[in-house]
Amino acid sequence: MLSNKQVSTRYNVILTTLSPRKNFAHCSTLESGCISKILCGVTGQEEQYRELYNYVTNLPDASAIKCVAIKWHSMLLCSPDQTNYEPMSYKINEHPGILLKKAARLFEQVANKKLDHLGVTHAQTVILIRLWEQDGQNQIELTKSSGLDQSTIVRLLDRMERDNLITRIRNENDRRVFNFYLTSVAKKVCQKLDVYSYEMTQIAHESFSKKDIEKLTQSILLIIDNLQQFLDSA
Numbered sequence: 001m002l003s004n005k006q007v008s009t010r011y012n013v014i015l016t017t018l019s020p021r022k023n024f025a026h027c028s029t030l031e032s033g034c035i036s037k038i039l040c041g042v043t044g045q046e047e048q049y050r051e052l053y054n055y056v057t058n059l060p061d062a063s064a065i066k067c068v069a070i071k072w073h074s075m076l077l078c079s080p081d082q083t084n085y086e087p088m089s090y091k092i093n094e095h096p097g098i099l100l101k102k103a104a105r106l107f108e109q110v111a112n113k114k115l116d117h118l119g120v121t122h123a124q125t126v127i128l129i130r131l132w133e134q135d136g137q138n139q140i141e142l143t144k145s146s147g148l149d150q151s152t153i154v155r156l157l158d159r160m161e162r163d164n165l166i167t168r169i170r171n172e173n174d175r176r177v178f179n180f181y182l183t184s185v186a187k188k189v190c191q192k193l194d195v196y197s198y199e200m201t202q203i204a205h206e207s208f209s210k211k212d213i214e215k216l217t218q219s220i221l222l223i224i225d226n227l228q229q230f231l232d233s234a
Contacts, residue, residue, distance in 0.1 A: 096223070107204060114196055118189050124165065125193060127156055128182070131166065132190040136179045138171065165189070 092098060111122035120128065130145045131137060137145065143153050157180060160166045165186040171177040182190065205213055 100220070100223070107200070110203060111196075111200055114199060118192065118196075119163065120165065120189055123152075123156060124160055127153075127160060127180075128165065128186055128190050129193065131180060131182050131186075135181050138177050138179050142180065160186075 108122045111125075115122060115125065126146050126148065127142060130142055134145075139150075139153060139157065142148075142157075143150055146153065148156075157166065157168070161168060164183055166180045167183060168178040168180050171179055208216070
């Protein structure tokens with residue numbers, strides 16, 4: 001735990017750094033990183049930190065610094081005891097976020113290898129499955145149901161139309177909107193996806209017990225929920 005003198009020094013450094021700035025639009029990456037590290041050391045000192053948090057979040061434009069402040073403020077609220085926290089005490093390659101991203105990337109690579117002879121990619125199966133569940137969705141509906149962003153959806157739909165997997169038909173009630181439908185080729189692919197999904201699950205879950213898989217699933221769902229709540233409240 002930091003001594004009172006260390007906390008006071010760091011706190012004063014932050015205020016000195018922030019005070020002259022009324023607009024953070026041009027705050028450099030180096031400055032943001034330094035302030036972030038300083039903020040890391042303030043954990044466990046709630047009253048001083050909350051004063052700093054309020055100061056930062058009330059500024060006209062505190063984009064980079066505000067994100068850091070909100071992050072650590074959330075940690076203080078969620079964790080009753082932050083006195084034993086040591087910034088960067090973990091190895092970056094063992095961070096859950098890094099591991100989840102690596103697992104997702106490897107999963108997609110293996111899936112693409114398995115799906116290659118069907119003529120579709122793992123990313124395209126996300127759209128195929130959503131349309132298989134409810135054909136005729138428009139772009140906005142597919143964005144919501146797939147969890148992908150608009151730009152990714154646009155690229156996928158354009159490529160899938162080119163590959164004769166979907167057709168787009170202008171909506172009769174709103175000529176500005178297009179609805180997307182599976183082609184006969186895509187429907188045949190969808191009928192085979194269950195088998196590939198099972199194979200992928202077997203590969204990824206090898207040596208896992210049923211109990212381990214259930215626990216892992218619940219943990220990931222909790223992480224997703226926590227992150228979504230943070231975004232919704234920011």
